[in-house]
Amino acid sequence: MEGGLIAFWILAALIVASAGVAVFARSIVNAAYALFFSLFMTAGIYALLHADFLAVTQVVIYVGGILVLLLFGILLTNRSLEELITSSRRPYWVGSAIAGGIMAVLFGILVSTSWPEQSAQQLPATTAPLGVLLLQKYVVAFEFSSLTLLGALIGASYLVRRKERD
C-alpha cells in the first residue's frame, strides 16, 4: 500500500521535473525529449490509478504517435536550428504571475471541494467497460471525435499544400 504511494510520488516528481525542462529549455530538441519523458511517465501514473487500458493508450498514441509527429515536424520544418537554440524568452514575471493566479484558484477549488469517500472502491479491469461505454453511451461523441481528427488532418494538409499557380 505504501509502495504504491512512494512510486506515485517518484513518478510525479519526474513528470513535473521533465515538464519543467520541456517548458524552460533553450534547445528545442532537449525540450522535445523532456516532453517525451514526461508523457511516458504519465503512463506509469495511469497504471497506478488502475487505468491499465489508458496507460497502454498513452504510450502507443501519445508517445508513439503524437510526440513522434511533433518531433518529425520540428526536425523537418526548421532548416536553421541555431535560431531555435538561441530563442529567448519573454520576461518571466507577467506569465508566471498569471499562471500562479490560475494555480491558486485551482488549488482553492481542490481544497474546498469535498470528494466522495468511496475511492477505496476500485474499478475492475477497465478495457471491457470502456469499450461498452464507447460504443453505446458515447457513440455519437466517439464518431464525432474521429470526424474532427479527419477534418483537422485534411485541413492541415490543405494549409501546407503546394500552390500550383505560383
Add this chain to the structure above:
Amino acid sequence: MVPAEHALIVATILFCLGAIGVLVRRNFLFVLMAIEIMLNAAGLAFVAASGIHGQPDGQIFFLFILPVAAAEVAIGLALGVLLRLRYGTLDLWQIAQTRED
C-alpha cells in the same frame, strides 16, 4: 492504492507549468509543446476523477482528449510552416511587431 486526490494535485501543477510555457515562450513550437503539457494534465485530471468516483466515464474523456491533441499538433505544425513561409521566423513577438507595423 494511490489516493486519486494526489493525482489531481500533480495535474494542477502540470497545467500551470504548461500555462507558464504558453505565456512566457516566444517560439511557436515551444508554445505547441506547452499546450501539449496542458492537455496531458487535463487528461490526468479526468483519469484521477474517474478513480475518485469509481466510474469509467472519466477515462472515456481521456480518450476524447487524444484526437484533440493529435489535431492540435497537426494543425499547429501546418500553421508553423505557414508562419515560417510568410514571416521567415517562428518568434511570436517578432511576428506580432511585424503585424503592428
